[in-house]
Amino acid sequence: xxxxxxxxxxxxxxxxxxxxxxxxxxxxxxxxxxxxxxxxxxxxxxxxxxxxxxxxxxxxxxxxxxxxxxxxxxxxxxxxxxxxxxxxxxxxxxxxxxxxxxxxxxxxxxxxxxxxxxxxxxxxxxxxxxxxxxxxxxxxxxxxxxxxxxxxxxxxxxxxxxxxxxxxxxxxxxxxxxxxxxxx
Amino acid sequence: xxxxxxxxxxxxxxxxxxxxxxxxxxxxxxxxxxxxxxxxxxxxxxxxxxxxxxxxxxxxxxxxxxxxxxxxxxxxxxxxxxxxxxxxxxxxxxxxxxxxxxxxxxxxxxxxxxxxxxxxxxxxxxxxxxxxxxxxxxxxxxxxxxxxxxxxxxxxxxxxxxxxxxxxxxxxxxxxxxxxxxxxxxxxxxxxxxxxxxxxxxxxxxxxxxxxxxxxxxxxxxxxxxxxxxxxxxxxxxxxxxxxxxxxxxxxxxxxxxxxxxxxxxxxxxxxxxxxxxxxxxxxxxxxxxxxxxxxxxxxxxxxxxxxxxxxxxxxxxxxxxxxxxxxxxxxxxxxxxxxxxxxxxxxxxxxxxxxxxxxxxxxxxxxxxxxxxxxxxxxxxxxxxxxxxxxxxxxxxxxxxxxx
Amino acid sequence: xxxxxxxxxxxxxxxxxxxxxxxxxxxxxxxxxxxxxxxxxxxxxxxxxxxxxxxxxxxxxxxxxxxxxxxxxxxxxxxxxxxxxxxxxxxxxxxxxxxxxxxxxxxxxxxxxxxxxxxxxxxxxxxxxxxxxxxxxxxxxxxxxxxxxxxxxxxxxxxxxxxxxx
Numbered sequence: 001x002x003x004x005x006x007x008x009x010x011x012x013x014x015x016x017x018x019x020x021x022x023x024x025x026x027x028x029x030x031x032x033x034x035x036x037x038x039x040x041x042x043x044x045x046x047x048x049x050x051x052x053x054x055x056x057x058x059x060x061x062x063x064x065x066x067x068x069x070x071x072x073x074x075x076x077x078x079x080x081x082x083x084x085x086x087x088x089x090x091x092x093x094x095x096x097x098x099x100x101x102x103x104x105x106x107x108x109x110x111x112x113x114x115x116x117x118x119x120x121x122x123x124x125x126x127x128x129x130x131x132x133x134x135x136x137x138x139x140x141x142x143x144x145x146x147x148x149x150x151x152x153x154x155x156x157x158x159x160x161x162x163x164x165x166x167x168x169x170x171x172x173x174x175x176x177x178x179x180x181x182x183x184x
Numbered sequence: 185x186x187x188x189x190x191x192x193x194x195x196x197x198x199x200x201x202x203x204x205x206x207x208x209x210x211x212x213x214x215x216x217x218x219x220x221x222x223x224x225x226x227x228x229x230x231x232x233x234x235x236x237x238x239x240x241x242x243x244x245x246x247x248x249x250x251x252x253x254x255x256x257x258x259x260x261x262x263x264x265x266x267x268x269x270x271x272x273x274x275x276x277x278x279x280x281x282x283x284x285x286x287x288x289x290x291x292x293x294x295x296x297x298x299x300x301x302x303x304x305x306x307x308x309x310x311x312x313x314x315x316x317x318x319x320x321x322x323x324x325x326x327x328x329x330x331x332x333x334x335x336x337x338x339x340x341x342x343x344x345x346x347x348x349x350x351x352x353x354x355x356x357x358x359x360x361x362x363x364x365x366x367x368x369x370x371x372x373x374x375x376x377x378x379x380x381x382x383x384x385x386x387x388x389x390x391x392x393x394x395x396x397x398x399x400x401x402x403x404x405x406x407x408x409x410x411x412x413x414x415x416x417x418x419x420x421x422x423x424x425x426x427x428x429x430x431x432x433x434x435x436x437x438x439x440x441x442x443x444x445x446x447x448x449x450x451x452x453x454x455x456x457x458x459x460x461x462x463x464x465x466x467x468x469x470x471x472x473x474x475x476x477x478x479x480x481x482x483x484x485x486x487x488x489x490x491x492x493x494x495x496x497x498x499x500x501x502x503x504x505x506x507x508x509x510x511x512x513x514x515x516x517x518x519x520x521x522x523x524x525x526x527x528x529x530x531x532x533x534x535x536x537x538x539x540x541x542x543x544x545x546x547x548x549x550x551x552x553x554x555x556x557x558x559x560x561x562x563x564x565x566x567x568x569x570x571x572x573x574x575x576x577x578x579x580x581x582x583x584x585x586x587x588x589x
Numbered sequence: 590x591x592x593x594x595x596x597x598x599x600x601x602x603x604x605x606x607x608x609x610x611x612x613x614x615x616x617x618x619x620x621x622x623x624x625x626x627x628x629x630x631x632x633x634x635x636x637x638x639x640x641x642x643x644x645x646x647x648x649x650x651x652x653x654x655x656x657x658x659x660x661x662x663x664x665x666x667x668x669x670x671x672x673x674x675x676x677x678x679x680x681x682x683x684x685x686x687x688x689x690x691x692x693x694x695x696x697x698x699x700x701x702x703x704x705x706x707x708x709x710x711x712x713x714x715x716x717x718x719x720x721x722x723x724x725x726x727x728x729x730x731x732x733x734x735x736x737x738x739x740x741x742x743x744x745x746x747x748x749x750x751x752x753x754x755x
Contacts, residue, residue: 047585054311054330058326086244124738124740125725125733126245126742128745249740411696413647413696
């Protein structure tokens with residue numbers, strides 16, 4: 001009987017000291033590995049980029065391959081805030097409140113031109129970029145970005161998650177950045 | 185106390201007689217609302233007594249932007265109205281401008297436009313129906329049907345280059361004729377999609393759970409619907425057979441033979457069924473258009489608004505001047521006001537354009553069907569439970585881009 | 590959309606309402622009738638209930654600002670589904686503190702359309718059950734679609750106007 005071989009790549013183990021019955025590595029490598037492959041995104045889909053997100057989550061460009069199978073619509077349980085679409089000034093306080101309700105560690109990805117910088121809507125009612133109210137980690141340009149670009153943005157986030165120091169959220173630099181936005 | 189809670193309190197005062205009722209905020213960010221709009225509901229236990237919708241969370245001031253842009257630059261704005269079926273918006277806008285400049289559009293272009301508009305209608309209805317099924321808990325239908333939306337995206341890419349916000353066509357026709365790859369992909373779609381749609385129907389249409397959840401939910405009578413100016417599938421589900429393609433035919437729709445599906449009760453199941461049947465009719469229209477497609481040019485002869493080919497621009501003085509004027513947005517447009525409507529996926533999508541002879545419109549109003557029929561939502565959900573309210577909203581196909589503009 | 594039947598509507602209106610009809614014209618394929626604001630509701634009620642015309646469907650309602658004439662206009666577009674006729678009715682009001690009668694008693698669809706026109710132009714519709722802003726933020730003090738109001742947000746500092754051709 002043939003053994004079934006699968007071409008699904010499983011995550012490689014980090015560098016470490018190995019022996020019978022034990023594996024020693026540094027904590028942040030293990031934590032980074034675990035966090036990176038199990039990001040729970042919060043899709044904050046407002047407009048057209050939301051439909052491209054639906055296409056990214058559907059079967060053709062499956063986002064669940066990268067660990068984001070479970071979308072969390074509650075900010076308390078989410079890791080990654082994906083802001084997709086135009087944020088109007090009326091929506092700004094709502095976005096801010098959702099961001100504040102997320103627990104650390106949290107990352108933000110701005111998908112689309114409207115979320116990154118206001119996009120084609122340079123008007124009185126559109127917030128010119130969400131980085132005016134919340135700190136953003138990765139920007140994905142496009143109007144709307146192709147699903148491959150959105151996945152590329154998620155892979156960048158994964159790289160950030162993997163290499164982040166465990167003490168970053170308590171550091172003074174991070175606290176100063178949050179203070180700049182007025183978030184405690 | 186933050187801004188959101190303050191606004192919540194101010195927009196939802198407790199009316200006398202409602203002291204014992206609780207308030208539930210179906211907020212702007214909610215997994216089940218497809219788009220961002222808020223509903224503050226006053227509930228008596230499980231039943232909704234009153235609901236107060238708030239929209240405008242994605243108001244992007246399209247009408248003001250349109251007063252600043254030349255006519256061909258407004259097409260990308262119209263994309264973002266009902267972004268699930270962008271070609272219909274684009275072609276509707278081009279037809280409005282062609283009506284203003286009184287351009288004569290050859291038959292081939294009209295048939296090609298019909299093919300694209302019906303394809304867009306199919307993709308919009310398939311999102312609405314599959315997401316309605318998702319809201320009742322059936323995720324499979326969505327995953328199956330979305331594959332065909334990907335194929336439709338490939339067809340759009342062959343025609344205009346973009347997937348979702350297409351900016352399709354030009355004033356006076358198309359920028360290039362359909363490539364052989366576009367025709368073969370269209371054939372693949374027409375061969376494969378009916379099979380998937382039949383599977384979806386077998387799964388959902390006569391499913392006990394689905395029918396129990398949607399029959400009798402969110403009803404509206406035909407009289408009320410007409411008074412609220414419903415149009416499109418929502419109106420046809422109540423029994424009124426008003427379809428702009430038949431009442432005011434445009435782009436050679438009178439050459440095609442299709443039926444208008446009509447419901448009886450105006451409830452969620454009827455809306456689902458009307459959209460389902462409309463998808464079949466649209467597939468038949470696309471097939472008829474491909475079979476009867478006449479030969480001809482892929483653009484009208486309107487040198488003032490349609491870019492001349494590059495060889496002529498380099499060699500011919502007139503073509504150079506036309507090219508310059510069009511690109512700079514200084515083409516001559518007659519004065520006047522014009523209204524043109526097309527049958528969008530949600531209903532009568534109208535463009536009211538006032539031109540004062542300048543390079544940009546003086547006033548452009550989009551008659552957005554979603555905005556007009558969403559007013560009836562509080563009345564439709566009075567007395568129902570939250571789950572019914574969610575299904576009613578899903579079945580009405582409310583797209584936030586069209587609601588707020 | 591223009592043909593004998595709509596001509597009949599216009600002549601009927603001229604006969605019945607005489608001096609309330611201030612003007613009429615034909616724009617592309619629509620008959621446009623300008624009426625006095627005070628008689629608007631009577632005219633619409635008559636068109637609604639008269640069985641020969643029965644304009645019972647309100648297609649759209651829009652506001653228009655003419656700063657050079659110091660006027661604002663409100664345009665109503667009606668559609669009779671039984672006879673497939675469309676008609677456009679316009680009223681002109683002054684630019685300064687504009688008011689107009691509300692037609693929500695005849696067409697429920699006018700509720701949000703009038704709120705939108707109020708939000709954009711500041712036209713106060715008398716008799717409207719709930720006139721407040723709908724699309725813009727509630728605490729905005731100006732009316733954005735008026736011609737003197739700029740499109741861009743004046744407080745933004747990251748977009749330089751010279752680079753954008755303004």
